[in-house]
Amino acid sequence: MLNINNKATEIKREILIHIARYQLEGILEKKLYALPRKMLPLHGTPFRCCVHHDREILSQRIIARLGHSIEDYDEEKQLSDYAAEALKREKPTGPMLTVIDEACNACIRACYMVTSACQACIARPCMTNCPKKSIHIQKGRALIDDAQCINCGICQKNCPFHAIIKIPVPCEEACPVNAITKDEDGKETIDYNKCIFCGACIRSCPFGAMVDKGQLVDVIRHIIEGKKVVALYAPAIAAQFRAAPGQLDAAFIRAGFHQTFEVALGADITAAKEALEFEERMEQGDILMTTSCCPAYVRAIEIYVPELLPFISETRSPMHYSAERVKEAFPDCISVFVGPCLAKRKEGFDDPNVDYVLSAEEIGALFVAREIDVAACEPVLSQNQPTSSARYFARSGGVAQAVQSRLTHPEKLKVRVINGLDKAGMKALKSYGRAASENKEADANLVEVMACAGGCINGPLVLTNPKTAGSQLQKYAESSS
Template sequence: MIVGTKNQATQNYRELMVKVCRGMFDGTLEETIDNIPEELYPKERLPSYFNSIDVERIVCYRQLQSIVGELINSLAPPSKPLSQSLKETINRKKQDYLPGASVITEACHKCGECNIFSTNACEGCVARPCVANCPKKAVTIEDGHSVIDKDKCIGCGMCVKVCPYSAIIKKRIPCMDDCPVDAISRSSSGHSIIDPSKCIHCGRCSVRCPFGAIVMPSEVVDVISQIKKGENVIAMVAPAVLGQFSGTSVQLRAACKKCGFADMVEVALGADTTSLTESKEYFEEVAMGKQKLLATSCCPAWVRCTQVHLKGLEPFVSHTQSPMVYTGDLLKKRDPTCITVFVGPCTAKRTEALMKDNTDYVLTAMELSCIFEACEVDVSKMEGKGDPQSTRLPSMESSFYCVTQGVTQAVIHAAPKALRVIKDETGTLSDDDVTLAPIFVSPLNKTSFKKLKNWSDRKEEIPGNLLEVMCCDGGCIGGPGNVAAPLVGLNRVKKILPERPSFQDIEDVLSL
């Protein structure tokens, strides 16, 4: 399934999250949450999605566990009351949160083996490219239709590519097929299982599973709990999120404040700092000949991938912090007591935030939209004027970080400022010393991972010196936590760029 497209599995999960958000805001959730599975799936009704009402209740229970912030263990029976899980979340500290994806075993379809097979769409054509191009002679024609010998087939997919009628298809297991690092396998019972030591927390599997069987623990309860306590909770909204709602950034800020956030600040402000710092690091490390390559550090799934799977590339990952971190720094300097909540398209940001003192919680754009729905807030109908911004406007370059090549372009545009800083500090490095050769990888999938693995083992084959990797297709605009289709989000972000200053026109990019 594609991010931003409608489907029933996502809608079911979303309805549960809205219930949780609404119950948190009105103070009734603790007394009602234990009854939600039975209320939604009463005994007298026929099952709609799974084999029985009992299974549907268990799946609902597991999903609610995840929504209230618990990393589920499907091997343990669903015996703990949801109200207890809720209490534990409300009382927990930030470091008690456990990130990662989990499989709801009861919801897992135990998809059949990946196979290539011919369908009844085959017309038995004279050309027969499937037969002619099969390297193992696994395709034959019987009774005027193509037939594939599974004992001979090696799964290369050549027949799928050449069939003029698209009559030959390759059946996939969505979660396993889309995991770039092969962290998902099958248990002896046929269920999908996730190896936490391999998982990079990218969230792709949770989007792709058509049964809603893969979930990641949310922090929506943590955030609403802080709002209900009257804390100074600030939403730090990533550039991609500006493309998720119909309305301006001013209206989005007003919507956040109406739901109880003290303020909304754009993470693109921190991206301005990232652009300058990473550009400076490139010149100091690569242009000065200290190292061959600099790899961007904004995508936490990519960074974790180097730490777990690509040890040869890990030393080249930039030490520059992500826009989320720099924005959190700026806000904590302004008010050390504030609660910072990153809102973005990315599930891996929760893993990054656990290691940073200046980001307290992480929400996805989908989770923020559920908060809006629970509070009956429509971004497009919010007041667009009247409330003065608490910060300067971020640059147009940093506002476009959410798109593939956006980070690199911002780093390039920051080069003149970075060079001036270096020259002022050291008096060295001239423009003639700079030969920037960028490489772009997006999405991080099985194919691109193999390429990166090869570069990790054979660094001499890397065809450039600035490597930008974005895990999601097209960049953060295609992240798993988004609600709008990537193209819709991209066009919305593009519309705000003309009103933004260029990076070079901002006098102090290191401030709010």
């Protein structure tokens, strides 16, 4: 997975800031056409063959940021047309993810390659251990016959010089459920019926071809119209900014939101309900229960491990309980969940109490466009403060700890934390599914699953390095009651 500090991410964030500024100034439809030329001047150094190709790709990135699917791209339409459609849109459209075909590099099929570090040694363990005998020596170096190679990786493991490397297709390798494949032209496509919307492909594609569809334009439109827009911010969002409690709330208010609601309050509800449910399940003889607040994980179970479905907690997510309370307090409001998660967009799309979902990058762009320094804001403190354990929902292991702290008999708890849904994580889930369906004892009776390694603070749409966010989350949580 790519470090978040990269050029593709910089371009994405620059687009968001420009869109937010143009919209706030009332010139989005009028000025958007010139943005590709503004960001990519004629005499700059192109990424591709020429600046014109780069501008075409950038135009499609802008269209995705406006909330449109690139699969429906019409080259006859202008950026102003797409902006006008976005400004008239009543609701976001699915799916939450889109592929910029023009940006896709059509990477070669994943394979192993022998580098110049090969010494053509006498032992030749790569040759002797290859099950298909697809390696031979040519011009003083081992050579792999790609036609015979089955990509098992045995040669790489056996080379004493580490001279054999794997050349992956980054998006395919990152996808834990094999939902990404090549079309007849070698370009990557997503099967949305298989996709769990974890967003791993977004963080992994070096060409920025996998893109989340934005909702920032929709939210800003409601703010400009004077609607009662309420920000429901996740603990992982508070971890994105070097700010004291209350300063983020103040920043949201300055940005135009009518009210804020800390989703950690919803996490307290989730933890209490999940603890009660766990005790009830153990009393009735269930061998295990899994957590339910990561929507990417829940979708993975629904599609790939249905035998584990009866053992997923029936407790709803913190976002759901938070949105429910906000709609009870302000029935006519526009509820906007803010978090670094792509899968939450899908969950919000399916939840009638959630109107929009903004990413950390989108809210960061709005703050920049409004010239808001979160750390300089005068704190606006709420009378309702969540527990520290609720704020720790944003890191891996935090949900299980919150549940444990609310159990009558915590000593009976045996926790397994699956920290990231990669292919190994999916394999572990399938083993729990088999154990549960056969009523066999497992090594844990509470399984916490986070699709993102490290938890929500390492989501696909974060602003801040996860280590920095982890430190900020700790300060934020320790300030709780």
